[in-house]
Amino acid sequence: MPKVVDSRICTKCGEGKKLSEFYRKCTGRYGYWEQCKTCVAIKQKSYYQANREKCLARQKISGKKYYEANREKIQAYRDAHKERTKIYNKMYKAIDPEKTRVRARAERDKHSERYKKQGAIYRKTHKQEIIARNKLYNQTGGKVARLRLSDSYIKSLLTKHDSILRYRDIPVELVVLKRVQIQIERELKKETA
Ligand SMILES: [Zn+2]
Numbered sequence: 373m374p375k376v377v378d379s380r381i382c383t384k385c386g387e388g389k390k391l392s393e394f395y396r397k398c399t400g401r402y403g404y405w406e407q408c409k410t411c412v413a414i415k416q417k418s419y420y421q422a423n424r425e426k427c428l429a430r431q432k433i434s435g436k437k438y439y440e441a442n443r444e445k446i447q448a449y450r451d452a453h454k455e456r457t458k459i460y461n462k463m464y465k466a467i468d469p470e471k472t473r474v475r476a477r478a479e480r481d482k483h484s485e486r487y488k489k490q491g492a493i494y495r496k497t498h499k500q501e502i503i504a505r506n507k508l509y510n511q512t513g514g515k516v517a518r519l520r521l522s523d524s525y526i527k528s529l530l531t532k533h534d535s536i537l538r539y540r541d542i543p544v545e546l547v548v549l550k551r552v553q554i555q556i557e558r559e560l561k562k563e564t565a
Pocket residue numbers: 382383384385386387407408409410411
């Protein structure tokens with residue numbers, strides 16, 4: 373009976389490894405890459421680091437092209453997975469709330485014109501909803517925002533004694549600092565209580 377080959381030697385690191393440690397390859401004699409997954413990853417990483425700008429530019433173009441060629445499919449996928457995406461986003465936010473905030477802000481700044489236009493259209497077409505939502509917020513949400521230390525709540529504190537300062541002019545670092553300060557104060561209050 374022929375012996376089943378379940379391992380091979382990586383040509384880069386020279387270690388004998390299980391076949392599952394190699395990527396599959398359609399061509400070639402063995403159906404597997406000559407280098408193990410670890411060595412391939414190292415090579416890719418060093419190439420990326422040496423050619424970061426080029427890689428990013430290429431990714432951007434291919435991503436855009438791909439999106440344009442598959443626009444409908446992508447939109448259908450997004451629609452079908454809306455709920456799942458919401459849950460994932462919530463999870464990310466729970467894991468690293470600060471990073472999520474900073475990223476969302478960068479996204480808003482980058483596309484501020486688009487957001488402004490969309491916002492204006494939304495406000496026009498959802499007037500009644502907005503009124504109802506604001507009513508609900510005033511009845512219950514103020515408390516929630518305070519507990520959550522939301523950006524808008526912290527900004528309301530920062531602008532309390534300064535009516536010239538507008539929300540959008542407050543730097544994110546200041547909001548982050550203020551949030552930390554409140555968190556510390558709350559902790560201290562808990563300890564002394
Ligand atoms: Zn290797």
